[in-house]
Amino acid sequence: MGKGRLEAFSDGVIAIIITIMVLELRVPHDVTLDALAPLWPVFLSYVLSFAYIGIYWNNHHHMLHAVKHVRGSVLWANLHLLFWLSLTPFTTAWMGENHFATIPVALYGFGLLMNAIAYTILVRTLIAAHGHDSEFAARIGSDFKGYVSLAMYVLATGLAFVNSWISLAIFFAVAMIWFTPDRRFERSLDGP
Amino acid sequence: MGKGRLEAFSDGVIAIIITIMVLELRVPHDVTLDALAPLWPVFLSYVLSFAYIGIYWNNHHHMLHAVKHVRGSVLWANLHLLFWLSLTPFTTAWMGENHFATIPVALYGFGLLMNAIAYTILVRTLIAAHGHDSEFAARIGSDFKGYVSLAMYVLATGLAFVNSWISLAIFFAVAMIWFTPDRRFERSLDGP
Amino acid sequence: MGKGRLEAFSDGVIAIIITIMVLELRVPHDVTLDALAPLWPVFLSYVLSFAYIGIYWNNHHHMLHAVKHVRGSVLWANLHLLFWLSLTPFTTAWMGENHFATIPVALYGFGLLMNAIAYTILVRTLIAAHGHDSEFAARIGSDFKGYVSLAMYVLATGLAFVNSWISLAIFFAVAMIWFTPDRRFERSLDGP
Amino acid sequence: MGKGRLEAFSDGVIAIIITIMVLELRVPHDVTLDALAPLWPVFLSYVLSFAYIGIYWNNHHHMLHAVKHVRGSVLWANLHLLFWLSLTPFTTAWMGENHFATIPVALYGFGLLMNAIAYTILVRTLIAAHGHDSEFAARIGSDFKGYVSLAMYVLATGLAFVNSWISLAIFFAVAMIWFTPDRRFERSLDGP
Numbered sequence: 222m223g224k225g226r227l228e229a230f231s232d233g234v235i236a237i238i239i240t241i242m243v244l245e246l247r248v249p250h251d252v253t254l255d256a257l258a259p260l261w262p263v264f265l266s267y268v269l270s271f272a273y274i275g276i277y278w279n280n281h282h283h284m285l286h287a288v289k290h291v292r293g294s295v296l297w298a299n300l301h302l303l304f305w306l307s308l309t310p311f312t313t314a315w316m317g318e319n320h321f322a323t324i325p326v327a328l329y330g331f332g333l334l335m336n337a338i339a340y341t342i343l344v345r346t347l348i349a350a351h352g353h354d355s356e357f358a359a360r361i362g363s364d365f366k367g368y369v370s371l372a373m374y375v376l377a378t379g380l381a382f383v384n385s386w387i388s389l390a391i392f393f394a395v396a397m398i399w400f401t402p403d404r405r406f407e408r409s410l411d412g413p
Numbered sequence: 414m415g416k417g418r419l420e421a422f423s424d425g426v427i428a429i430i431i432t433i434m435v436l437e438l439r440v441p442h443d444v445t446l447d448a449l450a451p452l453w454p455v456f457l458s459y460v461l462s463f464a465y466i467g468i469y470w471n472n473h474h475h476m477l478h479a480v481k482h483v484r485g486s487v488l489w490a491n492l493h494l495l496f497w498l499s500l501t502p503f504t505t506a507w508m509g510e511n512h513f514a515t516i517p518v519a520l521y522g523f524g525l526l527m528n529a530i531a532y533t534i535l536v537r538t539l540i541a542a543h544g545h546d547s548e549f550a551a552r553i554g555s556d557f558k559g560y561v562s563l564a565m566y567v568l569a570t571g572l573a574f575v576n577s578w579i580s581l582a583i584f585f586a587v588a589m590i591w592f593t594p595d596r597r598f599e600r601s602l603d604g605p
Numbered sequence: 606m607g608k609g610r611l612e613a614f615s616d617g618v619i620a621i622i623i624t625i626m627v628l629e630l631r632v633p634h635d636v637t638l639d640a641l642a643p644l645w646p647v648f649l650s651y652v653l654s655f656a657y658i659g660i661y662w663n664n665h666h667h668m669l670h671a672v673k674h675v676r677g678s679v680l681w682a683n684l685h686l687l688f689w690l691s692l693t694p695f696t697t698a699w700m701g702e703n704h705f706a707t708i709p710v711a712l713y714g715f716g717l718l719m720n721a722i723a724y725t726i727l728v729r730t731l732i733a734a735h736g737h738d739s740e741f742a743a744r745i746g747s748d749f750k751g752y753v754s755l756a757m758y759v760l761a762t763g764l765a766f767v768n769s770w771i772s773l774a775i776f777f778a779v780a781m782i783w784f785t786p787d788r789r790f791e792r793s794l795d796g797p
Numbered sequence: 798m799g800k801g802r803l804e805a806f807s808d809g810v811i812a813i814i815i816t817i818m819v820l821e822l823r824v825p826h827d828v829t830l831d832a833l834a835p836l837w838p839v840f841l842s843y844v845l846s847f848a849y850i851g852i853y854w855n856n857h858h859h860m861l862h863a864v865k866h867v868r869g870s871v872l873w874a875n876l877h878l879l880f881w882l883s884l885t886p887f888t889t890a891w892m893g894e895n896h897f898a899t900i901p902v903a904l905y906g907f908g909l910l911m912n913a914i915a916y917t918i919l920v921r922t923l924i925a926a927h928g929h930d931s932e933f934a935a936r937i938g939s940d941f942k943g944y945v946s947l948a949m950y951v952l953a954t955g956l957a958f959v960n961s962w963i964s965l966a967i968f969f970a971v972a973m974i975w976f977t978p979d980r981r982f983e984r985s986l987d988g989p
Contacts, residue, residue, distance in 0.1 A: 226804055226858055228418055233617075233812030236425030241820065243499050244433065248506045252514040271499070275492040282418055282488070296858070297976065300851040307819050307847070314824045322828040400489065420610055425809075428617030435691050436625065440698045444706040463691070467684040474610055474680070592681065612802055620809030627883050628817065632890045636898040655883070659876040666802055666872070784873065 224291050227299060231281060234303045238310060239274040242267055245314045266317030266329075269392055270309050276399040277306060277336065287357055288347060298346040302339040308332055326385040330378030333392065337371050370395050416483050419491060423473060426495045430502060431466040434459055437506045458509030458521075461584055462501050465525065468591040469498060469532065479552055480539060490538040494531040500524055518577040522570030525584065529563050562587050608675050611683060615665060618687045622694060623658040626651055629698045650701030650713075653776055654693050660783040661690060661720065671744055672731060682730040686723040692716055710769040714762030717776065721755050754779050800867050803875060807857060810879045814886060815850040818843055821890045842893030842905075845968055846885050852975040853882060853912065863933055864923060874922040878915040884908055902961040906954030909968065913947050946971050 246263055249256035281302075312332040316325040344361060351357040377391035438455055441448035473494075504524040508517040536553060543549040569583035630647055633640035665686075696716040700709040728745060735741040761775035822839055825832035857878075888908040892901040920937060927933040953967035 226808065226862075229421060229805060230808045230812055230854060230858075232418065232422045232425050233808050234816055236422055237429055237813055237816040239495075240426055240429040240433070240499055241816070243502060246500075246503045248503065248510060252507075252511045252516050254516055257520075268496075271496055275496075278422060279485075279488050279492070282422075286418075293855075296855050300855070303815075304844075304847055304851075307816055308822075310819060311822045311824065315828075318824060319828045324828050324830055328833075421613060424610065424614045424617050428614055429621055431687075432618055432621040432625070432691055435694060438692075438695045440695065440702060444699075444703045444708050446708055449712075460688075463688055467688075470614060471677075471680050471684070474614075478610075613805060616802065616806045616809050620806055621813055623879075624810055624813040624817070624883055627886060630884075630887045632887065632894060636891075636895045636900050638900055641904075652880075655880055659880075662806060663869075663872050663876070666806075670802075 224285065224288055227291055227296065228282075228285055231285075231299060231303065232278070235274060235278045235281070235306065238306055239271055239278070242270055242274075242310045242313055245310070245317060262320050263314075263317035266313045269389075269396065270313040272396045272400075273333065273336070273392075274306065274309060276396060277302075277340065280340070280399070284344070284347070284361075287360055289351060289355075289357065292350050294346050295343070295350055298339075298343040302336070302343050305332070305335040305339045309336070321385045321389060323381050323385055326388050327378050327381035330374055330381060330388055330392070333395075334371065334374035334378060337367065337374055341367055341371070366398060370398070416477065416480055419483055419488060420474075420477050423477075423491060423495065424470075427466060427470045427473070427498065430498055431463055431470075434462055434466075434502045434505055437502070437509065454512050455506075455509035458505045461581075461588065462505040464588045464592075465528070465584075466498065466501060468588060469494075469528065472532070472591070476536070476539070476553075479549055481543060481547075481549065484542050486538050487535070487542055490531075490535040494528070494535050497524070497527045497531045501528070513577045513581060515573050515577055518580050519570050519573035522566055522573060522580055522584070525587075526563065526566035526570060529559065529566055533559055533563070558590060562590070608669065608672055611675055611680065612666075612669050615669075615683060615687065616662070619658060619662045619665070619690065622690055623655055623662075626654055626658075626694045626697055629694070629701060646704045647698075647701035650697045653773075653780065654697040656780045656784075657717065657720070657776075658690065658693060660780060661686075661724065664724070664783070668728070668731070668745075671741055673735060673739075673741065676734050678730050679727070679734055682723075682727040686720070686727050689716070689719045689723045693720070705769045705773060707765050707769050710772050711762050711765035714758055714765060714772055714776070717779075718755065718758035718762060721751065721758055725751055725755070750782060754782070800861065800864055803867055803872060804858075804861050807861075807875060807879065808854070811850060811854045811857070811882065814882055815847055815854070818846055818850075818886045818889055821886070821893065838896050839890075839893035842889045845965075845972065846889040848972045848976075849909065849912070849968075850882065850885060852972060853878075853916065856916070856975070860920070860923070860937075863936055865927060865931075865933065868926050870922050871919070871926055874915075874919040878912070878919050881908070881911040881915045885912070897961045897965060899957050899961050902964050903954050903957035906950055906957060906964055906968070909971075910947065910950035910954060913943065913950055917943055917947070942974060946974070 246260065246267060249260065309332060312325070312329045316322075316329045319325050341364070344364060344367070348355075348358045348361060373391055373395045377388040377395075380391070381388040438452060438459060441452065501524060504517070504521045508514075508521045511517050533556070536556060536559070540547075540550045540553060565583055565587045569580040569587075572583070573580040630644060630651060633644065693716060696709070696713045700706075700713045703709050725748070728748060728751070732739075732742045732745060757775055757779045761772040761779075764775070765772040822836060822843060825836065885908060888901070888905045892898075892905045895901050917940070920940060920943070924931075924934045924937060949967055949971045953964040953971075956967070957964040
């Protein structure tokens, strides 16, 4: 019950975040294909952020599906995650409008890092709520992918000061890792 | 369960897409009926896109109703559909603000085509998840209407370079085809 | 099932409509109470439209609660209602930004009229789906309040050309009528 | 049933309110860290309002979870709460864009006060609907925290005319009080 509404509220916030980003894709005044060309960094940033927010929704969906019960601390940890996710339209817009300049790319990486940290906190809070020897905790396991991602975000944020395209490549690479769904929770969707 | 949240998230994203398009309908400075007149291409584009997004929601609703279970690949195929749908406010605004000029109309047609391709991929992914000899696959059948629409979008996109009003007429014609609800899934709503 | 998702999608669209209207309430540059004063027509328009959209959500909620099953025609009638409701932010903004000038007030009244007609169509479609001798049809009864409202909207739209404050008074009066909840469906919420 | 949709609609509106506030965080033109610095009052205001709206969602969630049935008056009291909450993006933006000037901070405090009064009315309406000797009423108890908050908002609004930083400190202090979840309803989430 409590879980249902937590999911509904998270779905609402994530749906709005993922959709309002398209408002940054401003309509050009001219009506030629050439007029669309300058939009490519904004578009590429949109694709990247849409993928990331989609991945978070996906993982959130899988994880919450395995959750048995929630408590106050889970609600706050979830709200904390939504807070960092809600800043994604800002970091996306700054990066996209400035052709992947160093500082905006680094801030984008920092944003991804904070999203990942907030997600990790939510995972830990849920494990604490279920007990460390619960079925839920067993499913989470070592969370190897999560920690690799954290390291990659730190790396990408730092490398933005060398070459921001390397950072972008890392952002896309991490997204690719996550597109393979999380086998731990996968079974629970398909059933027995 | 997994299906319920997939529907909820899709509902949220589609609801936002369909509603933020109205923000393009900018309030005129003057307070005469004449001041409203120049808005008609924006309004007509809004009506068309509202109808299309509504049709997608409707078909999504009917199809998901028949779905028995979802898996990771379905979530990604659904997200992919939402991505293309989310670009509709952009193509709608470009077309509406430029009085149905050639390139914006062609891009609008291309957007409809990508929506339809993404929907077809979702249908195929769901059939794969249920099995080709499942009740679900039987209900989908040959998806004749879907393939006709795809062909019409390609045609309309190309004809925009001849006369963009022909393209618009095709867009409205395809919408009309879909307003007749999909009998395949209809029964499952009304029950036995 | 089908009904649940119809409610969820309607809730999403109505929630967005009711909330994005506040974006018209533009922050003044100055930091005095006097700087807020010129906002009153926008604020008053917001209050009025918030009340109307809230009333529609409320009546929609009560009516759908009594609904036993939906079919394709109901989905389209509902989408048609959402379309007209979605234009409310536009008519509200035009009226509020122009200090209740004649034409914007008349258009606002016309918008309310179209909302009411669309709602009536939805009611009729639902009655047709349940049968004219169904429990649902019996609960709707003569829909006296609905027809009175329609007449009042026509009256208010016409009187805007005499004095737009009379129209505004009628808009508020009709809203007041609806704040008394619909007893027909009320019992089903509390009820045994 | 009625309760479910009340929760869904409230979730939708609150999700939109909490998310559109980030649109005020306008992307700077420059691409240096220095260019971000002037955004801090807007960011701080966003953090504060995100926390408050999150707290309202959280408390609403806990309270509604304990609710057994709703009636018309509850729907209106809830809509009234959503109305005041919906003004939060406006008061937040005015305060944030003006470096916490006196009048905007006082208006922000007044907005928090109105939110709290509207919430109290909702609580009272729900108690009336359940009966004063109901389990629900027993759980609410004296609502000590609610009344302390009301007093603090009045105090903070008044003190804005002395020093607006005192008001801000009070706003954050009250938020802290609410971050400790409401034990009254907590058990019902975890419960046996």
